[in-house]
Amino acid sequence: DAGVIQSPRHEVTEMGQEVTLRCKPISGHNSLFWYRQTMMRGLELLIYFNNNVPIDDSGMPEDRFSAKMPNASFSTLKIQPSEPRDSAVYFCASSLESTVLGYTFGSGTRLTVV
Amino acid sequence: LAKTTQPISMDSYEGQEVNITCSHNNIATNDYITWYQQFPSQGPRFIIQGYKTKVTNEVASLFIPADRKSSTLSLPRVSLSDTAVYYCLVGDRSGGGADGLTFGKGTHLIIQP
Secondary structure, X not given: OOOOEEEOOEEEEOOXXXXXXXXXXXXXXXXXXXXXXXXXXXXXXXXXXXXXXXXXXXXXXXXXXXXXXXXXXXXXXXXXXXXXXXXXXXXXXEEOOOOOOOOEEOOOEEEEEO | OOOOEOOOEEEEEOOOOEEEEEEOOOOOOOOEEEEEXXXXXXXXXXXXXXXXXXXXXXXXXXEEOOOOOXXXXXXXXXXXXXXXXXXXXXXXXXXXOOOOOOOXXXXXXXXXX
């Protein structure tokens, strides 16, 4: 298995632009998580899905952030409009819902908003 | 209230055994204890998981006392490549909920020659 695949690996955009991050979970995994990592805040859970359904989005910082999972093999995290404080590494992870704390992370997308 | 507490940083030398302890005083009956490792520019990677007593795999050992209020990750004979951040997670996701999804700040382990 290729693992959790995220794209792009790096993204540099101007403030105010829309940014879309993509994630392909491991085939057969039915839980998907979006995390954001910064030096100040560490790893923060933004939102997670079970069986393509958003379960908890309380970690999404503002309405500018939205996430979708149209099918079991694809998810997006969108920021519109982007701001410099959104600069961070965004990780996607997946797991079997029944797996106790066993998450597989992607390599992340490093977002820089200038 | 933080579910886990672990040292911010530790350092050691190549060839030594390193033990990182995590406190989880409020651990619940169904909670498992899981450790992750994160290298720079990579996502966290699962290392080991346990419920009680001792678990060992090819990478590390996990020691859990009878009261389960703490756990110790043991890395035998570390090398420079073991320099990373180590996270301790406690929770139960058997119901598919959000328990056990919070990563703290982790322990930054630095191995010197």
